[in-house]
Amino acid sequence: MSCRTSFATVLAAAIVAVTVILPTRASASARERARLTVRYNQPVHAVSPTLYGLMTEEINHSYDGGLYAELIRDSVFFRREHRKFIKIWSVDQNAADGISIAIDNRSGPSRALPYSLKLTATRASIRDPGGIDNPGYWGVPVWPDTTYHASIYLRAAGAENPGPVTMAIVNSTSGKVLAQAVFPAAGPHWRRYSATMHTGAVATSADNFVRLTVSHPGSVLLNVALLFPPTYKHQPAGFRIDLMKKLAALHPKFLRFPGGNFLEGKTLADWYDWKLTLGPIVDRPTHPSPWGYESSDGIGLLEFLEWCQDLHMQPLLAVYDGYALDGMHIWPGPQLEPYVKDALEEIQYVTGAVTTKWGAVRARDGHPAPFPLHYVEIGNEDFFDRSGSYSGSNGRFAQFARAIRKAYPQLQIVATMPVKGDVQPNLIDEHFYKTPQQFLHDANYFNHMSRTGPKIIVGEWATLQGTPTPDFGAALADAAWMTGLERNSDLVVMASYAPLFVNVNPLASQWPTNLIGYDALHSYGSPSYYAQVMFSNYLGNQVVAAKLAGAGPLCFESVTRNAATHTLYIKIVNAAPLPQPMTLRIEGAAAVAHSGTLVTLSAKSTRATNSIRHPRRIVPRTATVHWFGADVRHTFAPYSINVLVIHLR
Numbered sequence: 001m002s003c004r005t006s007f008a009t010v011l012a013a014a015i016v017a018v019t020v021i022l023p024t025r026a027s028a029s030a031r032e033r034a035r036l037t038v039r040y041n042q043p044v045h046a047v048s049p050t051l052y053g054l055m056t057e058e059i060n061h062s063y064d065g066g067l068y069a070e071l072i073r074d075s076v077f078f079r080r081e082h083r084k085f086i087k088i089w090s091v092d093q094n095a096a097d098g099i100s101i102a103i104d105n106r107s108g109p110s111r112a113l114p115y116s117l118k119l120t121a122t123r124a125s126i127r128d129p130g131g132i133d134n135p136g137y138w139g140v141p142v143w144p145d146t147t148y149h150a151s152i153y154l155r156a157a158g159a160e161n162p163g164p165v166t167m168a169i170v171n172s173t174s175g176k177v178l179a180q181a182v183f184p185a186a187g188p189h190w191r192r193y194s195a196t197m198h199t200g201a202v203a204t205s206a207d208n209f210v211r212l213t214v215s216h217p218g219s220v221l222l223n224v225a226l227l228f229p230p231t232y233k234h235q236p237a238g239f240r241i242d243l244m245k246k247l248a249a250l251h252p253k254f255l256r257f258p259g260g261n262f263l264e265g266k267t268l269a270d271w272y273d274w275k276l277t278l279g280p281i282v283d284r285p286t287h288p289s290p291w292g293y294e295s296s297d298g299i300g301l302l303e304f305l306e307w308c309q310d311l312h313m314q315p316l317l318a319v320y321d322g323y324a325l326d327g328m329h330i331w332p333g334p335q336l337e338p339y340v341k342d343a344l345e346e347i348q349y350v351t352g353a354v355t356t357k358w359g360a361v362r363a364r365d366g367h368p369a370p371f372p373l374h375y376v377e378i379g380n381e382d383f384f385d386r387s388g389s390y391s392g393s394n395g396r397f398a399q400f401a402r403a404i405r406k407a408y409p410q411l412q413i414v415a416t417m418p419v420k421g422d423v424q425p426n427l428i429d430e431h432f433y434k435t436p437q438q439f440l441h442d443a444n445y446f447n448h449m450s451r452t453g454p455k456i457i458v459g460e461w462a463t464l465q466g467t468p469t470p471d472f473g474a475a476l477a478d479a480a481w482m483t484g485l486e487r488n489s490d491l492v493v494m495a496s497y498a499p500l501f502v503n504v505n506p507l508a509s510q511w512p513t514n515l516i517g518y519d520a521l522h523s524y525g526s527p528s529y530y531a532q533v534m535f536s537n538y539l540g541n542q543v544v545a546a547k548l549a550g551a552g553p554l555c556f557e558s559v560t561r562n563a564a565t566h567t568l569y570i571k572i573v574n575a576a577p578l579p580q581p582m583t584l585r586i587e588g589a590a591a592v593a594h595s596g597t598l599v600t601l602s603a604k605s606t607r608a609t610n611s612i613r614h615p616r617r618i619v620p621r622t623a624t625v626h627w628f629g630a631d632v633r634h635t636f637a638p639y640s641i642n643v644l645v646i647h648l649r
């Protein structure tokens with residue numbers, strides 16, 4: 001069953017969900033020895049090569065204040081909500097230098113950004129410079145001996161020029177400048193200035209802010225003040241290194257983007273207009289995320305694609321289909337046609353040769369080579385559109401699918417719900433947000449589902465327990481659910497947990513349970529994150545026939561093999577509070593080794609979790625297990641997620 005849930009509903013569900021997985025009658029008898037018989041030479045079906053991937057959108061400051069490494073909050077002055085900026089930026093209170101700020105409506109650095117901030121100093125001097133402060137995204141990270149890249153658009157305003165503009169990182173407690181860059185005095189026209197700044201022997205901290213100052217009286221206009229620390233693979237304007245490393249460790253096979261609700265927008269006017277996310281930042285007008293804050297769109301369409309390229313993921317591109325979160329839609333027919341054209345152009349931007357119109361734009365943006373694209377999803381969660389405008393035989397889905405199939409017959413088309421009529425999707429995206437009890441109950445959900453219809457993408461799923469990231473009870477239920485995904489991966493070809501990211505500052509998040517948490521300086525993986533790392537890293541390419549007998553209903557299994565490397569991956573999830581003794585018999589292999597590698601994620605309680613302060617309380621542990629004779633005898637720990645890797649000769 002799919003569900004879209006408002007934040008309030010989700011939060012309520014998360015709170016109401018009972019944390020402890022109670023020892024049921026079956027789990028009380030879990031001390032009895034269970035028996036797992038694995039028929040190594042009986043592959044049941046292939047494991048989908050794209051099974052585990054990522055779903056992403058701008059929620060919980062996933063990009064601004066998250067993956068997008070830029071450090072200055074609301075660095076762009078744009079059309080809407082001017083007042084908000086005066087709130088984020090504050091006048092340096094220490095200076096007796098007559099500083100004032102205002103939004104200048106008459107001049108901006110580009111057509112996309114026709115506004116700017118006017119900084120006026122009446123008494124600033126070299127001894128007492130004055131300016132404005134920016135708190136960053138709940139702090140500004142500083143590391144010793146580190147180079148930052150700073151840039152800003154400046155234009156002189158009025159007769160008096162206040163001279164060079166300094167950007168500094170200042171410690172909030174000591175007031176000490178930890179690094180700074182100086183931009184030359186602004187000229188009469190808008191221009192981008194860039195500089196580097198370097199920290200010396202400073203302590204690592206996030207208790208810092210960014211200050212822009214002038215040292216002479218006068219006025220200057222500014223916009224797009226950016227500050228980047230070192231980024232992943234040294235990309236300019238790139239991604240946070242720690243977060244990319246955490247994603248890389250998941251070995252994700254696809255990236256579903258740009259949403260989620262972020263694709264739809266709150267109203268029809270707020271749709272994800274990909275064309276406005278291209279080119280230099282100064283040409284991106286920003287747009288409201290449905291999650292209550294403005295998106296800088298520093299991660300735009302090209303950056304999503306380069307993200308795929310960097311982590312070797314397939315793009316699962318969701319195109320906007322004329323439906324908004326407030327329930328409004330555009331009726332199929334001529335009014336929808338501009339959006340269909342837009343989707344076709346988007347696909348051309350992604351895949352077209354440089355000789356095509358949008359392929360040429362991509363080349364202009366710095367990426368001449370087309371990106372591989374196999375999957376296009378039409379919309380997001382259109383089952384909320386009760387009018388039937390999506391699912392009817394001539395509905396929105398059909399209109400998009402017909403046009404896309406005609407222009408790009410090789411593409412696999414994903415619908416967000418079942419649809420009527422001749423135009424059928426190749427795949428349907430189903431979403432599952434559930435309590436631990438529900439997921440434990442539903443581990444076999446796909447077992448008896450028809451194999452004759454479209455394949456399934458589980459494009460969003462998560463056990464809702466734990467805030468801001470899941471606790472171990474949630475990880476156990478996640479793992480149980482994933483055994484079902486693997487066993488049914490002939491039908492379920494892709495699955496991605498959601499949401500992926502959360503900035504753990506309480507003011508930053510909108511969703512209760514999220515996979516990876518971070519603040520300005522640090523990040524951590526939740527227990528569910530580590531369960532995902534284990535499931536995706538230890539996965540064969542074929543499901544093997546296996547029968548589990550004598551274990552209670554809180555014990556779950558999935559067995560896959562890689563025949564080429566003669567490796568067997570046996571996953572056992574013991575969600576019970578008691579140990580689970582088990583005898584494993586492997587039949588049909590020429591010779592079974594007498595030792596294997598056991599990777600275990602476990603905790604004493606379902607409440608246990610990782611956090612920004614305790615990031616590694618629950619992490620996978622690896623051990624070698626030995627056995628004699630034909631059977632493997634092992635007792636799986638209470639509350640544990642296990643993978644036993646056995647090499648067969």
Ligand code: AHR
Nearest residue numbers: 004005260261262498499
């Ligand atoms: O993952 C959070 C939200 O849940 C997504 O934006 C939406 O698709 C779903 O309702």
